[in-house]
Amino acid sequence: MIYIIAKGAVAVTVCGEHLLVKTDKNPSVGCNIRQVNEEAKTLFLFMQENPDREDVIRRLTEHYGIDEKTAESAYDGFGAQLATEGFAEGRDA
Amino acid sequence: MTDSGLSLQLRALPRAATLKPARRSLYVNWEMMNSTQKYFLEALSDFISGRATAVPPDADPAELLRLADIHSVGGIIWAQCRELFSDPGRCDAETAGRMHSYFLGDVYVSLCRREATGEITDAFEAAGIGYMPFKGEIIKDLYPAPELREMGDIDILVSPSDMDAACEIMKGLGYTDHTETPDVTEFHRGLLVYEIHRRAIYEDIGNGTDAAGFFDAFPEHAVRHGLAAEPEAGFHYAFITAHTAKHIVNRGSGFRPFLDMILLARKVKSIPEEAEKTREMLNELKLSDFESICSALCLRWFGGSLVCEPAVLTEEFFEETTEKVFRDGVFGKSNGDTINEHGNVAKTMKRRGIYYVIDAVKFFFGRIFPPYGEMRYVESYSFIDGRPWLIPAAWVKRWVVSLFRHPGRSARLALHPMIRKNEIDKRNRFLRDWGIGK
Numbered sequence: 001m002i003y004i005i006a007k008g009a010v011a012v013t014v015c016g017e018h019l020l021v022k023t024d025k026n027p028s029v030g031c032n033i034r035q036v037n038e039e040a041k042t043l044f045l046f047m048q049e050n051p052d053r054e055d056v057i058r059r060l061t062e063h064y065g066i067d068e069k070t071a072e073s074a075y076d077g078f079g080a081q082l083a084t085e086g087f088a089e090g091r092d093a
Numbered sequence: 094m095t096d097s098g099l100s101l102q103l104r105a106l107p108r109a110a111t112l113k114p115a116r117r118s119l120y121v122n123w124e125m126m127n128s129t130q131k132y133f134l135e136a137l138s139d140f141i142s143g144r145a146t147a148v149p150p151d152a153d154p155a156e157l158l159r160l161a162d163i164h165s166v167g168g169i170i171w172a173q174c175r176e177l178f179s180d181p182g183r184c185d186a187e188t189a190g191r192m193h194s195y196f197l198g199d200v201y202v203s204l205c206r207r208e209a210t211g212e213i214t215d216a217f218e219a220a221g222i223g224y225m226p227f228k229g230e231i232i233k234d235l236y237p238a239p240e241l242r243e244m245g246d247i248d249i250l251v252s253p254s255d256m257d258a259a260c261e262i263m264k265g266l267g268y269t270d271h272t273e274t275p276d277v278t279e280f281h282r283g284l285l286v287y288e289i290h291r292r293a294i295y296e297d298i299g300n301g302t303d304a305a306g307f308f309d310a311f312p313e314h315a316v317r318h319g320l321a322a323e324p325e326a327g328f329h330y331a332f333i334t335a336h337t338a339k340h341i342v343n344r345g346s347g348f349r350p351f352l353d354m355i356l357l358a359r360k361v362k363s364i365p366e367e368a369e370k371t372r373e374m375l376n377e378l379k380l381s382d383f384e385s386i387c388s389a390l391c392l393r394w395f396g397g398s399l400v401c402e403p404a405v406l407t408e409e410f411f412e413e414t415t416e417k418v419f420r421d422g423v424f425g426k427s428n429g430d431t432i433n434e435h436g437n438v439a440k441t442m443k444r445r446g447i448y449y450v451i452d453a454v455k456f457f458f459g460r461i462f463p464p465y466g467e468m469r470y471v472e473s474y475s476f477i478d479g480r481p482w483l484i485p486a487a488w489v490k491r492w493v494v495s496l497f498r499h500p501g502r503s504a505r506l507a508l509h510p511m512i513r514k515n516e517i518d519k520r521n522r523f524l525r526d527w528g529i530g531k
Contacts (some may be wrong), residue, residue: 008208014200014240025267026283027205033197041193 003079003088005048009031011041020044034085039064043078044087053093094296094302134348136173138164138395141352143237148177154184158192161421164347167195168241196241202284203233203240209285209385210247216262217251218320224259225250225315225322227293228336235356243349246279246286249373250311256291263289274470277380294330295470299342300379300529304335307378326360330400333357334375334384338529341383345425346417348418351391358399371400382528390414411524453510460507 008023018041021034036044042063046056053075060071082088128151139146154177161170171178171192178189210230217224226249233242251259262280264270268287270281276292293308314328324332333353340346362368375381382403389403393411469478472496474487495503510517 010204012200012204012240014196014238017196019197019200021201021204023201023205023208024283025205025209028283029198029283033201051163086501 001076001079001090002051002053002093003047003075003090004051004067005044005082005088009048009087011036011048013041013043020082022087032086034087040078043074044082047075047079047082047088071079095339126415127156129153130160132174133157133160133170134394136170137348137352138397140169140173140237141356141395141397142200146173148174152177152183154188154192155176158188160419161192161195164349165243165245165512166349166352166421167192168199168243169238172238172241176241185329190443199243200240205283206244206247206285209282209287213249213287214321216266220258220262221320222251222255222259223312223320223322225288225311225324227311227324228333229353231324231329232333232353232357235360239494246288248288248290250290252291252312253291256289259289263287263489272472272475274472276470294335294339296339296343297525298335298339298529300338300383302377302379304378305340308332308335325367326357326364327367327374330354330357330361331374331378331380332373334380334387335378337387338380338383340424341527342524342529343425345417346419346495347421347423348394349423349424351387351394353416354387354399355391355395356399359397361400368400375401380529384528386528404472404528449510449514456510457507460503461492463491 006022010021010022010023012019018036018038020034020036020041024032043056043060046059046063050056057068057071057075060066061068064071066074077093079088079090083090128149130150132146138147152174157170157174157177158167161167174192178184178192181189197246210226214224226247229242229244230247233239233244236242249259256278260280261269262329263278263280266282268282268285271281274295276290276295278289280287280289292303292305293311297303298304310323311332312322312329314325315322316325333350337346337350337354340350361371371505372381375384382404384399385401385404386406388399388401389406390411391408392398392403394415462503465477465481465484468474468484468487468491474490477483477487510511
């Protein structure tokens with residue numbers, strides 16, 4: 001499965017807090033915003049910059065010095081969460 | 094947590110934490126600046142200076158929430174005081190959640206607004222319409238975290254000849270028209286509010302100058318990048334000073350406009366010739382005394398002065414003013430002060446003795462035969478905008494409405510200077526203390 005970050009989803013850091021925000025054309029209360037840790041924000045940005053699964057996993061292994069299996073597991077788990085929350089769309093590879 | 098230690102957290106926030114609480118006013122009688130109020134001012138001061146704020150032992154989180162709410166600085170206060178709000182021993186979960194929701198709400202709306210503004214300016218560019226965002230949209234970038242500078246709306250100035258086309262574009266982008274005056278049209282889409290201006294300011298600030306005419310020269314004091322324009326710091330600062338004065342004259346002002354002034358003043362003062370030019374403009378607008386008083390207040394509240402030398406304040410004025418600014422909230426919307434009720438009348442009643450009587454008579458006839466310049470801004474009489482010869486028809490409509498719908502209220506309003514002279518005198522003394530009176 002590959003995960004494509006949804007249009008309008010952005011990652012920001014404000015006053016040290018890492019946040020994922022799904023912007024809306026008609027914003028209302030009950031906003032779509034999630035707090036994440038720094039690693040999750042980094043992975044989100046990798047996925048946004050280049051949706052290619054292999055590329056994201058390679059960048060994760062290089063950035064954090066982790067093995068490929070761990071990076072794949074992080075990608076799949078986090079990608080599924082993003083898809084559930086509406087921040088990404090899952091597609092068959 | 095994975096085997097390697099790479100931890101990924103995506104924390105869904107409880108729904109309650111994503112909702113901004115309804116505004117409420119719980120103000121209790123003022124006695125003196127208490128520990129929480131001092132903490133509130135220190136937090137704002139430290140925020141704009143990039144410092145951490147130590148939590149006093151007796152800070153009251155609920156009072157801090159109330160102050161943050163009425164002064165529209167919720168996100169800033171949460172970010173600056175999160176140590177207090179995240180301590181379950183000192184702050185209950187509801188208060189902590191509501192404060193956090195201010196922070197999250199500010200970030201969310203600011204990012205949505207950024208995208209929407211880009212969509213609008215792209216459409217203006219495509220249509221060949223020149224535009225200049227001003228006020229909060231420019232000032233926010235001077236804040237250490239622009240996302241946390243709350244804004245009720247975004248103001249964009251266009252040339253009078255482009256006003257109709259700009260408004261059509263806004264409607265085409267799905268905004269609904271909430272026309273304010275012929276000079277400003279307000280547009281809403283969800284939580285987004287935009288004001289398209291053909292004039293930067295149209296109200297009298299009550300000090301006998303033609304501020305509206307002065308700021309019609311905004312386009313000549315802007316740096317252009319193609320069709321986009323950005324106001325020159327000094328001219329923008331003079332405008333923000335006039336705008337703050339307008340709020341003081343009308344309904345009052347909270348602390349946020351003074352934070353804006355400090356940040357913009359820093360930029361102006363970084364260019365000595367710009368600072369000198371700005372002082373000259375303030376002088377021309379008869380706002381030098383007002384700005385010097387603001388400068389002294391800012392120095393006491395936040396440790397930062399403005400463009401003019403700080404005035405010498407009496408302790409009595411400082412205490413009364415601090416109390417009132419605390420109570421007023423961001424644009425005086427949160428107070429129930431009777432003193433503010435007389436603001437608009439006091440603007441026209443600056444004289445004493447026989448001159449007061451003359452002004453009162455002029456005021457009375459002004460209510461019966463309001464001038465074209467005022468009536469064209471009232472939505473019910475907007476049919477006269479651009480057709481001054483129709484003003485007798487507007488007067489007749491006004492008399493009929495007044496006589497049949499609310500004769501008592503109309504009479505009280507027309508006779509306001511006669512029957513509420515003491516309150517108006519008090520209001521005028523207040524404005525003179527602020528350096529705004531004639």
